[in-house]
Amino acid sequence: MNRTPLDLIGLHEALLQAYGPQDWWPGREDPFEVIVGAILTQRTTWTNVASVIEALRSAELLTFEAIRMAEDRRLEDLIRPTGFFRAKTIKLKAFCSLLRADYDGDLSRLFALPLAELRTWLLSVHGIGDETADAILVYAAGKASFVIDAYTRRLLTRLGSIAGNESYQWLQDAFAEALPADVSLFAEYHALIVHHAKTHCLSRPRCDGCPLAYSCDFAKQGEESG
DNA sequence: AACCAGGAATGTA
C-alpha cells in the first residue's frame, strides 16, 4: 500500500487549527506533582488520577519525603482508584528514594542534568519507562523530549505514514528531526494528539467530521500491522 | 458485560 508522507509539521498545524492551544497537564506548576501524576496515569484515565492527586494533597503526601516515609498500606489505599495500586506504590517510593539518595531530594539539582543524562537517570528508576520519562522531561523538567504514546503510533498508522511497528526510539527520532527542539511545541503537540484521540476516532471504529485529512472509515483490525 | 484507559517490569525463546 502506498503511504502518505510523514509530515509532522503539517500534522501539528492541522491539529492546532482544529483544536487550538491545549495548555496541558494540570498542576504543571509543581514538578513533583507532575511526576506523581505521570506514574499514576500509566494505563489509567486522567480523571481517576486527578481525584487521587487531590486525595494525596489533602493527606499532605505530595512531597518526596512524605511519600518516601509513608506506610505502604496508607499510600496503597489512597492511590487505589488508579489501578495497579501495589505496583504503583513501589514505583512512587522507588523514585522518591532514588531522588533522595542521588540528589538529596532536590528536583532542581536533578533537572540541572543535560537532557540525555537526565533521561538515562529517569529510565534507571523502577517504574519509569520511555513514555513516563519523556512526560516528566517535557511537563516537569522543561526539556524538549517528544512523548510517544499509543495514540501517537495509532494516529500515524491511520494516516498511513508509518507501518505501526516502529520502535519508540525510531518514532521519537522522527519527531526530533522534523521539529525544532522547543519544549512548548513538544508539550502542545503531544497534548493535541491525546486530545484528538479522546474526542475523535482513535478510540472508536469510526467517527464523523474528523478535522484531519484522513478517512475515519476503517476497520480496527489490521491497522497496526500495516 | 466485555473492553479500554495519557505503561512498565519480568520471563521465555
Place this chain on the structure above:
DNA sequence: TACATTCATGGT
C-alpha cells in the same frame, strides 16, 4: 529482538 503475562480500578 519479539512476544506473552502480570499488575487492578473505574467508566462505557
